[in-house]
Amino acid sequence: KELQYSTHLPPSVAINPVAIVPLFDAVLAADDDLSVKYFWAGQLFNSAGNLEAIRDGVVDVAFTQPDDAQADFPVNMLFADLYHIGDDPYVTAAALNETILVDCPECRAEYASNNGMFMGSHATTPTVMVCADEINSMDDLTGRKVIGQATIANWIQSFNGTQIDVPPPARLEAMERGVADCTLISREWLKTFSIMEVAKTIIPVSNGSQFAISIATMNTDTWADLSDAARAAFIAQMPISVANLVETYVKNDKAAEDEARSKGIVFTDLGGAYKAALDAYLDGFEERVIANAEARGVTNAAEIVGHFTENLAKWEALIAAEGTENYADLLKREIWDKAEF
Amino acid sequence: MMGSAVACLALVVVTLHIFVDTIATKFFNAPIDITHTAVTRYYMVGLVFLALANVELRDGHIKADLFYSVLPDGMKRWVRGLNLLLLAGFTALLTWQVLLKAIAQTARGEKRIVAGVEYIYWPSRWIAVAGMFAFAMVAAVKLIQFLMRDEDGAAEAPQEGDQ
Amino acid sequence: MTDIQIGGAGVIVMIVLIAFRFHIGIAMGVVATAGIWLIAGSRAVFSVLQNVPYSFAANWEFSAVPLFILMGAIAHETGMTTALFRAARLWLSWLPGGLAVATNFGCAGFSAAAGSSVVTSIAMGKIAVPEMLEHKYDKGLATGVVAAAGTLGVMIPPSIPMIIYAYFAEVSVGAMFLAGIVPGLLTAILYAVMIVGRCALNPSLAPATSAAADPKEKWRALADIWPLPFIILVVIGSIYTGVASATESASFGVIAALMIAAVQRRLTRENMVQCVAGSVANTASIFFVITGAILLTRFMAYSDLPEFISNFVIALDLSPLALVLITGVIFLALGCILDPIGLMLLALPVFLPIYIAADINLIWFGILFIKYIEIGLITPPVGMNVYILRSILPDVPVGTIFRGTGWFFVTELVVLGLLIAFPAITLGLVEMAK
Ligand code: NA
Numbered sequence A: 001k002e003l004q005y006s007t008h009l010p011p012s013v014a015i016n017p018v019a020i021v022p023l024f025d026a027v028l029a030a031d032d033d034l035s036v037k038y039f040w041a042g043q044l045f046n047s048a049g050n051l052e053a054i055r056d057g058v059v060d061v062a063f064t065q066p067d068d069a070q071a072d073f074p075v076n077m078l079f080a081d082l083y084h085i086g087d088d089p090y091v092t093a094a095a096l097n098e099t100i101l102v103d104c105p106e107c108r109a110e111y112a113s114n115n116g117m118f119m120g121s122h123a124t125t126p127t128v129m130v131c132a133d134e135i136n137s138m139d140d141l142t143g144r145k146v147i148g149q150a151t152i153a154n155w156i157q158s159f160n161g162t163q164i165d166v167p168p169p170a171r172l173e174a175m176e177r178g179v180a181d182c183t184l185i186s187r188e189w190l191k192t193f194s195i196m197e198v199a200k201t202i203i204p205v206s207n208g209s210q211f212a213i214s215i216a217t218m219n220t221d222t223w224a225d226l227s228d229a230a231r232a233a234f235i236a237q238m239p240i241s242v243a244n245l246v247e248t249y250v251k252n253d254k255a256a257e258d259e260a261r262s263k264g265i266v267f268t269d270l271g272g273a274y275k276a277a278l279d280a281y282l283d284g285f286e287e288r289v290i291a292n293a294e295a296r297g298v299t300n301a302a303e304i305v306g307h308f309t310e311n312l313a314k315w316e317a318l319i320a321a322e323g324t325e326n327y328a329d330l331l332k333r334e335i336w337d338k339a340e341f
Numbered sequence B: 001m002m003g004s005a006v007a008c009l010a011l012v013v014v015t016l017h018i019f020v021d022t023i024a025t026k027f028f029n030a031p032i033d034i035t036h037t038a039v040t041r042y043y044m045v046g047l048v049f050l051a052l053a054n055v056e057l058r059d060g061h062i063k064a065d066l067f068y069s070v071l072p073d074g075m076k077r078w079v080r081g082l083n084l085l086l087l088a089g090f091t092a093l094l095t096w097q098v099l100l101k102a103i104a105q106t107a108r109g110e111k112r113i114v115a116g117v118e119y120i121y122w123p124s125r126w127i128a129v130a131g132m133f134a135f136a137m138v139a140a141v142k143l144i145q146f147l148m149r150d151e152d153g154a155a156e157a158p159q160e161g162d163q
Numbered sequence C: 001m002t003d004i005q006i007g008g009a010g011v012i013v014m015i016v017l018i019a020f021r022f023h024i025g026i027a028m029g030v031v032a033t034a035g036i037w038l039i040a041g042s043r044a045v046f047s048v049l050q051n052v053p054y055s056f057a058a059n060w061e062f063s064a065v066p067l068f069i070l071m072g073a074i075a076h077e078t079g080m081t082t083a084l085f086r087a088a089r090l091w092l093s094w095l096p097g098g099l100a101v102a103t104n105f106g107c108a109g110f111s112a113a114a115g116s117s118v119v120t121s122i123a124m125g126k127i128a129v130p131e132m133l134e135h136k137y138d139k140g141l142a143t144g145v146v147a148a149a150g151t152l153g154v155m156i157p158p159s160i161p162m163i164i165y166a167y168f169a170e171v172s173v174g175a176m177f178l179a180g181i182v183p184g185l186l187t188a189i190l191y192a193v194m195i196v197g198r199c200a201l202n203p204s205l206a207p208a209t210s211a212a213a214d215p216k217e218k219w220r221a222l223a224d225i226w227p228l229p230f231i232i233l234v235v236i237g238s239i240y241t242g243v244a245s246a247t248e249s250a251s252f253g254v255i256a257a258l259m260i261a262a263v264q265r266r267l268t269r270e271n272m273v274q275c276v277a278g279s280v281a282n283t284a285s286i287f288f289v290i291t292g293a294i295l296l297t298r299f300m301a302y303s304d305l306p307e308f309i310s311n312f313v314i315a316l317d318l319s320p321l322a323l324v325l326i327t328g329v330i331f332l333a334l335g336c337i338l339d340p341i342g343l344m345l346l347a348l349p350v351f352l353p354i355y356i357a358a359d360i361n362l363i364w365f366g367i368l369f370i371k372y373i374e375i376g377l378i379t380p381p382v383g384m385n386v387y388i389l390r391s392i393l394p395d396v397p398v399g400t401i402f403r404g405t406g407w408f409f410v411t412e413l414v415v416l417g418l419l420i421a422f423p424a425i426t427l428g429l430v431e432m433a434k
């Protein structure tokens, strides 16, 4: 039996060598009858198409994002809406996985009704404001055009800016041309997408992070057909892959920041003004997210957000106490061992 | 014919809409939020799908003609029949598939929410169905005419021959 | 049959269908449908058919295509292009193939605004080819020059394929853009040399315009040319000042053309209806062909054919230079049947690791790769630029356009040889910028 994995990301993006390939290596090692075929970079389906492919039973495992099928994922969209709450990726990733896999049957039911299973995911490192101009105050940011996902539109609007959507590879050009002034990105993208070439100011204050993704959504029928050994290997490897991925991104972030500093790009928090503005915007943020979710029919949004924030607190404490050396073991013990697949 | 008129209207509207939105965004910092949805899901889908049938009616779909012109007349008829058969079959298959998709996306109310504003996507699926259906009908009629030896040979216009 | 054999057989069937005048879109679509069905079953093929045509139509980037076609149509219908080419005829009458040379550099200039070959070919094809045909230029030369010089659209920055390549190879987009400038200009210059040479040897290709060069008339002609350069300046300028993206700049171009036509009182209800209806029909036929090409890419992904070829190359254990040459031949062959983006999606994931292992400069290789995939736009049986010109110029058979691109193909091989022999052509600017 051939397992087919489909992603819109190229093979070189860290998720693939660090998390996905090792995941399938482990599954193949556990079951000799299995083989794997990767469809990279949208060879088969674009990002939204991957979700449909899982639903149609056309691929076995895929990288999916609830954002691509909002009508089908009103509950899981909560994690996209909570963007600003994510900060430390070790903590956010753990809290996300624990919430979905242990505390939120509604979240899993949404995947199930799309013929899929959420198996685990990571959280990106925090995003920071990177501008192609000198920025010395919040006034300098007023009215700027900022590239980022739709989730940040309200935050950008709060300083009279405009959020615009530009795919990551095209952001450098957009900023060079002045189509956009700034972008909200993980530091790693300074290198990955060459944003460093145009950056003049970086505001190293976390705006949040993206964790509403599923790096290996499993087709329900495929899962039912897998041998016990293959399933066990999948579940055992998932926390390891997530841990490696988070660690890789943190490391890449550090390297990119070091390089940016050595190139003389200005790092400034605007004397605390940026953080103050963000905090003011985030006052009552969770309530707004809950109200929006209820408006789209998620009845227990408050409960799910409650689970998520409790899990954030729990993992903050856990990581503070135990460090990140045994992160994979912690994830396994606290989440994947307790979850039912 | 009506589809083609709507497609033309879509081109006029898409031009004006993009132009106005660009001016509003770049000079007045007041983007029209619906632009992306309107352009991609409605104008472009309408422009492209609703024009397909009319293009086929005028035999405007792109063909190459590397060997066809040197075939004996009897063979040409066979080749042309097979061409129409594949055209009718493929467009019928596509129509069926976009119809299934439209039904499914309508049932789940395909949409997108950006900054709290909801944009409805599913109706645009039916534009694709309408366009494909018209395309498939034209293909089917051409095939039937061919089988009844009723074709006027317009599609055999000499311009197609590779001199 | 193995998946690879199905892939190979599918390609052969497709070539036969195209050669016998089947709809190009149908030939690719039917073969892809049958192939995916055989390899992966009906569920897979239905999912692909439900996904591909609609998502390709509902696509922001594609909206630049009808807008640029419309811009060119208005410019032509209202006589703006005639004025410019009349001046070019009067002033370039001493130069064999003068109009074709002017068109070639026009494409190069337009490339500085457009990031895609399709857009460049459409805009310039709509503007220049009817004029060359009216001046009795050889049909093959008139269309071939646009089909070929249209590929400069992605060699001279900006360039969408370069952005995608940079993303795959994890190299700097800026460095790729810099690296493309000299090879792009070199190509344009060698094209011009080739055109002049051919037309000098065979004047029937481009009849000498018997411009009795009355100096007054020459200067008067020059006074009438401003609309078209003005429109192109609006397009390029709006992009470079950051006011507009490609699609948005196209809407500026359309509005500018309309305004000039209105001022010159050439705007009639009749020619506007014709412009719009024609542009819509062109867009729909281009859409149908590209949809077929995307379906074919899906089929190739299922068939494992690219992976099979790459494994074969790895087994040869070649020197870096031999690797570049052999894979170049493979990409040129694959480019015959795949569109550039499809070739990119299929080839880069399997071939890039080989280049990285061989320690080949990825910027240099990237430019070569962009060349290979662009040449595919003018090689039969699937030559997207040729089909696009066919869609906007229904009176010229596809075979004639393909033949017209033949000399440009030869010139491209010369350029490729130079780029491979002298990496400094590509890397010089990048080194200087460091
Ligand atoms: Na370009």
Ligand code: NA
Pocket: C335, C336, C337, C338, C375, C376, C377, C378, C379, C380, C381, C382, C383, C384
């Ligand atoms: Na080709």
